[in-house]
Amino acid sequence: MEKTAMVFRPKMIIAGASAYPRDWDYARMRKICDATGAFLMADIAHISGLVATGEANSPFPYCDIVTTTTHKSLRGPRAGMIFFRRGPKSAEEGAPSYEYEDAINFAVFPALQGGPHNHQIAALATQLKEVATPEFKAYAKQVKSNASALADFLTSKGYKLATGGTENHLMLWDLRPLGLTGNKMEKVLEKVHITLNKNAVHGDVSAMAPGGVRIGAPAMTTRGLKEADFVKIGEFLVKALDIALDLQKVSGKKLVDFLKALDTNKEFGDRLSALCTEVEAFAGAFPMPGH
CATH class of the missing domain: 3.40.640.10 (Type I PLP-dependent aspartate aminotransferase-like (Major domain))
Structure with missing residues (x-):
């Protein structure tokens, strides 16, 4: 600079x-x-x-x-x-x-x-x-701790994160070594009610097919999740990744074919439904604030 x-x-x-x-x-x-x-x-x-x-x-x-x-x-x-x-x-x-x-x-x-x-x-x-309250200070500390827990889990499984980890509330998961794009991972996770977003990573040449996904900790920390719970989220992410990689083997690498198979392939629909049930059961233990 x-x-x-x-x-x-x-x-x-x-x-x-x-x-x-x-x-x-x-x-x-x-x-x-x-x-x-x-x-x-x-x-x-x-x-x-x-x-x-x-x-x-x-x-x-x-x-x-x-x-x-x-x-x-x-x-x-x-x-x-x-x-x-x-x-x-x-x-x-x-x-x-x-x-x-x-x-x-x-x-x-x-x-x-x-x-x-x-x-x-x-x-x-x-x-x-x-x-200005001590409770918000505790929330901010927990956000960082939760993000670190998830980042450590993903790196322990051999996955690549931009800069190798995180010091704040988010991490950027580089999916390029796995041969997967961020937009495919994003769409698979939408099917199981996990929200994150596709995101470019360093070295990408096209924002239309970004190489990673961005994961943030604040929202789920607000719902009361701790470090062990974010490890559980990491397990859900890995399961979704496995489904995405298997689906890509069947559909091919074109996004339009991948999305069509995502909506129509019964075998993968059943796998996604089972994972979605797990995610919903887990999330149900952490009610939204005010409800």
Whole structure:
């Protein structure tokens, strides 16, 4: 990054990702920005719940601007927040000058948005109050522990994860060594009521046939699952993988043929139904919050 930044001299460097299982070195990125005159912005949409509880590195000491959604690991309503540095707009020579406030506020209103959604603001305030509690801190720690448990299980079985594991709430399972694409795995898991998403992994050349799937821990942690339960989820994933690989042997590698066989092959339909029954029985022991 430093070498590239020195060549292209960007006006802004953004620290943020949607499928990155490691922590961020904001201090290192700050040095690069200082050397090139760039702004540093962090998008912590996926990890804001971990940042807020000290379970992930904080971007705030280093970044000029920080943005986040509020409905992912922060576990709030669907909304967003923008943080920016404030200070003298006309600083003394050599001192930092902060001129973000007017530009950002104008960009939000009236440039892009109109009437405020007061119900969303109230819901967000309620959730941020919860974020400050010891219970939310325990949740954030458990999210990381559960993700690590699942990652350790998959790697112990010889499967490949991007970066070899996880330090946060998610992992990226690289299916390419198995000859399977993420979209096929995603569709098989939908049949057994397990939700994850196909995701590109480093080296992929097409987003239409990504080489992996992204797995997150926050939702099931909220339902009360612990480390051993995530190992059980790992067992379900492996069973689904075996079905997907066997089905591909019958259907061939074309996605359209795979999906047709997924919907019409009775043998595999029976196997999927049996696994779905296992998944539902397991999940039924962990009710949704509020129910």
